[in-house]
Amino acid sequence: MARIAGDEEETTVSDGGKPMRLWGGRFESGPADALARLSVSVHFDWRLVPYDLMASRAHARVLNRAGLLTDEELERMIGALDDLETACKTGEFRPTVADEDVHTALERGLLERLGSLGGKLRAGRSRNDQIATDLRLYLRDHVRTIISRLVELETALMAQAATHADTAAPGMTHLQHAQPVSFGHQLLAHVHAFARDIDRLIDWDKRAAISPLGSGALAGSSLPLDPVVVAEELGFSAAAPNSMDAVADRDFAAEFLFDAAMIGVHLSRLGEEIVLWASQEFRWIEMDDAYSTGSSIMPQKKNPDVAELARGKSGRLIGNLMSMLTVLKGLPLTYNRDLQEDKEPVFDTVDTLLLVLPAVAGLVSTMRVNTARMSATASDGFALATDLAELLVRKGVAFRDAHEAVGHLVVYCQVNDVDLGEVSDEDLAKVSPHLTPDVRDVLNVPGALAARKAHGGTAPDRVRDQIAALREAVDAQAAWASGS
Known part of the structure; x- marks a missing residue:
């Protein structure tokens, strides 16, 4: 052989x-x-x-x-x-x-x-319309499998979010403590990103569901064939209206690779966060042994390889998109042998996603959350300062003045090595006349979470509302992927 x-x-x-x-x-x-x-x-x-x-x-x-x-x-x-x-x-x-x-x-x-x-x-047919048809059939089939794997990841994230709707965590901007959030809320942010990815793939399918078969090499056929009947039999919604465009078009492949690259970006972001959460500095989660590896020299190590590989594989997905766009740039109509290069980036992207997605779903579903550690650090870095400023706004203070008063209070706390709630009544008044003793009423994490109850907010009740809405959406995505 x-x-x-x-x-x-x-x-x-x-x-x-x-x-x-x-x-x-x-x-x-x-x-x-x-x-x-x-x-x-x-x-x-x-x-x-x-x-x-x-x-x-x-x-x-x-x-x-x-x-x-x-x-x-x-x-x-x-x-x-x-x-x-x-x-x-x-x-x-x-x-x-x-x-x-x-x-x-x-x-x-x-x-x-x-x-x-x-x-x-x-x-009545050519390799030109054959390969354009085959690749569309292949991708339309495999996109449904990819969506099924994405649904599994969404489901794993939602299960963790439901468990941790009331778990307070440090919410961050610029990787600095910003405001307390529900950890469930943060997990659902990733679900929304993956849900958009699935919506893009479902929308992509509408444009991919056009049959090139019957276009021949580029001009159609003089034989009495019916491309519309072929399209219907193969599950396409229509036959291509222009034979030249049909054999030259690889928009569907490039668009798929863009959608996949976005999935890669979202996987990379989730992977990065998991790497941080599992670090000794954060200690927010512990990964299951089945989704971790060790070190060949350091016996104590437990490495987040799945998260790191998800982060790394995004480079392949982005690179495959760049490869496809570069091949397509400047090609004259109709078929050119350059298009032989359209398949390997597509196949590699499909293989990569189907390899990575189940591993990340398994990692997420089995990780154990250190709720005590997470909640204990939720207010670190004066993360309740915004709640204090908004209290002053509710009392009639202009936000500009409230922002400045609380900013001065933070400086006082840093100089004197105290937290916001540890400042005496007398010293509060010295910092700003707006800072009366009742401001301490908002300086607690559960209250800060519960207060953010507007639509899309991090209040635990809103998190549970999100989960209910997402479950319905994810069920619909799963049904589409299965053809039911």
Whole structure:
């Protein structure tokens, strides 16, 4: 057995056989070895087999309706395609070193089963519209799996948020203590980001659900075929209205990679926070042993590798988007061989997401929260200063004056090494006449949380409202992904 090595994976192929090409009729000799090696893509596009065969069945039926395949020929063609798919699944049929791409290999398999009848399937289509169709089918299928994995992560975050709706934590801006928040509220902030990612993917599917099959190489076909019927059979919402755009368009791939890059950014942000929360300085959480690793030299270490890898893998996702946009920039209509480079970034992105998302969901669902440590530090750094300023506003003081008075109080506390609630009545009055003894009424964390009860606020009751609304939204996302 020979092996063809790709950038990210290897596909085992069989040796031997006459070179199988779909384009050699006008050539007196075969391609140079260097060209053949450069052109080969079967080692990475082999994963498109089920989608190529699905499209081939639909195309065979259209040829039959057009009178270009008899009913008996159609039956034999469908049977051979079904048999070929089974052989591909079992490994009985594999690409050879002579196969240029997935289409070439599958046509060889069809010819082996049907002889000259297998060659009839090529009528009215080109590799140009085939690959554009296959990649759309592949992505539309895998996006649903990606959404299912995102739903699992959302669910894990919401479960932790429900447990910790009343748990106070230091809310931060610039990574500095700012105001106390519900830890559940902070976890739900990540859920909202992932929910937007899913909404983008669902919206993406509307634009991806256009069938290029029937566009041929670029100009359509003179044969009496019906691309609309093919589109319906393959689950697309419409057939492409312009054959040139259909074979050249990779917007759907670039848009998917952008959506995936945003998922990567959101995973990276969650990963960064988990790394901080698990640090000795924070000690907000402890990771389960199943989602941690140790050190080869330091016995005491418990490393947040899942969170770090999620953070690191975002670079691949962003890089794949940049790769795709760079390939597409400046390509003239219609198909250009540059577009061979569209698949590896897409495949790598799909693989990366399906690898990372379950690991992060497992990490989140099993992490243990140190509620005592978190709550004890929620008011550190004079984090209740804003509550004090807002109390003065409720008493009729202009916010500008209230902000300045509380700012002076913070300076006093820093100089005298005391907290806001430890300043005497006399010293409060010296700092500002607005600071009367009753200001201490707001200087407690539970009260600060409960006070932020407006829509979208961090009050525990609002957190529970968020969870209820998100559960409904996440259920709808899961239903869309499953097709129910």
